[in-house]
Amino acid sequence: TKDIVGYGNDNGGYYLIASPVGTVNPENVGNMTANAFDLYRFNQSADLEWENWKDQDDGGYDLVSGKGYLYANSDDVTLTFTGTPVEGDTYEVTLTRDDNAEFAGWNLVGNPFTKTAYIQGNQSFYTMNADGSNLVASTSTSIEAMEGVFVIANTDGETLTFTTNAPNQGKKQIVLNVTQGRGNVIDRAIVRFGQSDLLPKFMLNPNDSKVYIPMDGNNFAVMCSSNSSRLPVCFEPSEDGTYFINVDIENVAVRYLHLIDHEMGMDIDLLREPSYKFDAKAEGKPERFELVVKTNFKQYKEAFSRGGDSDNFAFISNGEILIDGEGTLQVIDATGRVIHSGDAINHVSTS
Numbered sequence: 001t002k003d004i005v006g007y008g009n010d011n012g013g014y015y016l017i018a019s020p021v022g023t024v025n026p027e028n029v030g031n032m033t034a035n036a037f038d039l040y041r042f043n044q045s046a047d048l049e050w051e052n053w054k055d056q057d058d059g060g061y062d063l064v065s066g067k068g069y070l071y072a073n074s075d076d077v078t079l080t081f082t083g084t085p086v087e088g089d090t091y092e093v094t095l096t097r098d099d100n101a102e103f104a105g106w107n108l109v110g111n112p113f114t115k116t117a118y119i120q121g122n123q124s125f126y127t128m129n130a131d132g133s134n135l136v137a138s139t140s141t142s143i144e145a146m147e148g149v150f151v152i153a154n155t156d157g158e159t160l161t162f163t164t165n166a167p168n169q170g171k172k173q174i175v176l177n178v179t180q181g182r183g184n185v186i187d188r189a190i191v192r193f194g195q196s197d198l199l200p201k202f203m204l205n206p207n208d209s210k211v212y213i214p215m216d217g218n219n220f221a222v223m224c225s226s227n228s229s230r231l232p233v234c235f236e237p238s239e240d241g242t243y244f245i246n247v248d249i250e251n252v253a254v255r256y257l258h259l260i261d262h263e264m265g266m267d268i269d270l271l272r273e274p275s276y277k278f279d280a281k282a283e284g285k286p287e288r289f290e291l292v293v294k295t296n297f298k299q300y301k302e303a304f305s306r307g308g309d310s311d312n313f314a315f316i317s318n319g320e321i322l323i324d325g326e327g328t329l330q331v332i333d334a335t336g337r338v339i340h341s342g343d344a345i346n347h348v349s350t351s
Contacts, residue, residue, distance in 0.1 A: 002146040006035075006075040012133030014038070014072045014204075016148030018110020019063040021083025026053060026063060030080030032071075040070040042108040042150075044101040066093035066162070068110035068148020072132070081146070085114045091162045095153035106202060110148040113164055117143045119151070120161035122171070124190075124199040124222045126150035131184050135204045137221035139175050139190065139250070141167050152200060171195070172252040174293065176233065178211045179244045187211045189233060190222045191293065193252050197224050209238045211245075214287075225293065233259075233289035237280045245276045245289075256294035263288050 007013025019029075026032045026039060033039075039053035041061060050070065053060045063069060065086060091112045097105040111117040118141050119125065126135040127149050135150060143149055143162075151160060172193040177185045189211045190199075199222035201212045212219040212234050225231065237243060245259065247270045259268040259276055263284070268276045280288075331340035 001081070002079045004071070004073050004077050004079060006077070007072050007132070008074065012131045014070055014128060014132040016068050016108070016110070016128050016150075017071045017079070018068050018112065018146055018148045019065055019081060019083075020112070020114045020146050021081045021085060022065045022112075023062050024081065024083055026060060028082070029063070030082070031073075031077040032079055034073070034075075034077060036074035038070070038072045041067070042070070042106070044096065044103045044106050045098040049101075049103055065112045066091060066109060068108040068150075070108070070148075079146075086112045089164050090120070093160045093162070095151070095156075095158050095160055097153040097156040097158075103202070105153045107151055107153055107160075108148055109151055109160060111143045111145055112162055114145050115164055116145065116166075117162045117164055118166060119143070120163045122167055122195070122197070123151055123160070124197050126199070126202060126221070129185050133184075133204075134186060134208050135202060136185060136188050137190050137199055139171075139173065139188070139248070141170060150202060152202075170251050171197075173250050174252070174254065174257065174291075175248040175250065176211060176291070177246045177248065178209065178235065179246060180209070180241060183244075188221070189213050191225050191229070191231060191291065192222060193225060193227065193295070195224060197222055207238055209236065209243075211235045227295040229291075229293050231291045231293070232287060233291050234286035235280065235288055236286045237282050237284075240279075240281045242277065242279050245278070247274045252295060254293065254295055256292065258292045260290040260292065261288065262290065 002017065004015060005013065040050040041053070042049055043051050093109050095107045095109075122141055125138050125143075127138045127147070129136045138149065174191045175188055176190070177188045180186055186208070187210050191213070198220055201210065201219040201221050203210055212221060213223040213231055214220075214234055215223060219234070223231065247257065249257070254271065257270045259270055260266070261268065261276070261278060264278065270276070328341065330338055333339050
């Protein structure tokens with residue numbers, strides 16, 4: 001079952017959903033077609049990419065295993081799926097890419113299992129934000145049961161593999177969340193380290209507020225970076241108002257992280273103040289911000305690792321123990337006594 005909160009008279013309330021029981025007709029999913037509801041599939045090659053289930057001449061379409069769908073209901077309902085769950089630990093989905101389409105390569109796929117799944121190879125993806133109003137780049141590697149996500153195919157016919165086996169570690173990333181009003185994330189941009197992971201910008205509604213990193217003529221929601229970088233960050237609000245940029249640092253030790261607001265002449269130390277409040281106008285220039293990042297792990301690893309091959313590395317700098325990698329950290333004094341032992345995953349620990 002999947003609980004759906006009704007949209008009532010509010011905007012949003014959309015869910016990206018998927019069938020956990022293989023192919024099933026929506027009329028056979030308990031409560032799916034009850035009340036006023038929306039049910040769409042995404043077809044990048046169609047004149048109108050969102051195809052409404054209620055507008056199909058053949059009476060609709062089935063929900064297919066491994067595919068995702070956009071759904072909303074006017075009332076609170078619990079969707080009940082009945083059928084045989086997918087067996088095994090992996091499931092392959094064939095992706096399409098129509099280079100003549102406006103949204104070439106974008107595919108709405110879905111977790112085919114009855115449990116949490118992951119995309120093999122840690123491919124980045126889009127998910128729905130908390131209030132169901134817009135798509136945002138996911139900060140997680142996991143996809144919950146009955147959840148759909150957006151991915152992009154580089155070639156027509158390439159395969160994507162869902163797996164129930166969790167990756168060894170989370171992503172090393174800095175996340176810039178843009179919030180407004182009650183604190184809901186309206187969009188985000190992500191900088192990742194140690195992997196060549198790019199995700200182009202994609203919006204459910206192109207007129208909504210958006211934040212992105214421009215590079216070589218393209219706009220990205222997820223950008224791969226080196227240990228030290230200066231990255232332009234563009235913001236386009238849908239309306240005049242007050243906004244916040246909040247930063248989350250995950251699985252990477254950052255020595256320096258500043259946000260430059262060129263419009264206001266501000267230099268914000270995000271390590272000291274992880275939230276920046278600012279006013280923005282809809283007709284303003286998007287090229288407003290710059291993110292300056294320094295991690296320094298590479299130079300310290302080269303200086304202190306003595307040519308070792310281990311991906312795990314720790315060193316002491318300015319009274320702090322810095323860890324790049326994951327494992328168990330033990331601190332032993334001169335007598336051989338273990339004075340600290342615990343899990344260490346890419347963090348800074350004051351000694």
